[in-house]
Amino acid sequence: MKAQTLKGHLDGLLLAVLADGPAHGYSVISALRDRSNGEFDLPEGTVYPALHRLEKAGLLSSSWSADAPRRRRVYAITPAGERSLRQRRTEWRGFTSAVDAVLGSAA
Amino acid sequence: MKAQTLKGHLDGLLLAVLADGPAHGYSVISALRDRSNGEFDLPEGTVYPALHRLEKAGLLSSSWSADAPRRRRVYAITPAGERSLRQRRTEWRGFTSAVDAVLGSAA
C-alpha cells in the first residue's frame, strides 16, 4: 500500500479498534493487521504519534497499566471519541461513494 | 471534506475522468464536481499540479489546443496511464474493503 493512501483515514481506524475495548499501542497495531487481513501492517512510527494526537484531541484517554509484566500505555476511547468515530464512519461512506462514482467501472 | 482525506487518491480520480476522453484542466475540475455530486470541488491549486505530476510520470500527455477561443492545455491519458488506472482501481477496492473491515459497524 502506498504511503499516502491512508492519510486522513488512520484516526478513524484507531478509534474503531479502541471502540471494542481498551488496548495498548502494540496490540492496536496487531489488531489492525488482523482485522484488515494484513492490509494494514503499520509501523510504530505511524501509530504511536497518531495515538498521542488523538489523546491530545480528547478522543482517547490513556493510563499506564500496573499489572502487565512490561509497562504498557493503555488507551481507551472517550465519549467524544465515540462521537467522532460515528462522524468519521459517515464521512467515510460519503467519500467512498464519491470516489466510486468518479472511478466508475463499478462493473 | 477534510483536507487530507483525498491524499493519495486524487491521481486515480484524474485518470478516471480522462479515461473517458481528453479534457483540459478546468473541465476536469467541473467533471470531478459533477461526477461526485459536488463532493469533490477541488481548487485549481490542487488539480493543476497533479496534472503536471501525472504528465511528468508519463501517465498523461498534453498539448495546447489551437481551435479553442482561449488557450487550453488538453490532457489525454496514455497507455501507461490506463494501466495505472486499472491498478489503482484494484488497490482502491482492496483499500476500501480493508477499511470497511476495520471500521466494522457495517450496519
Next chain:
DNA sequence: CGTTGACACCTAGGATGGCTAGGCATAGCA
C-alpha cells in the same frame, strides 16, 4: 467604456501527517 465575472492557466509556500530510522528497556529462549 469601465467593470465585473466566468473561463483558463500557473506557482510558491504552508500545513498536514504517515514513514524512516533511530533510540531505550524488559522478557524469554536457545
Next chain:
DNA sequence: TGCTATGCCTAGCCATCCTAGGTGTCAACG
C-alpha cells in the same frame, strides 16, 4: 551470551493537498 519478540518513544523526511496569490481573454452589463 545472544537473539527475538514485546513495548514504548521521537526527530526529521517527504509527498501532496490547499491557500493565496498572479496572469490573461472574453462576454455582458451599466
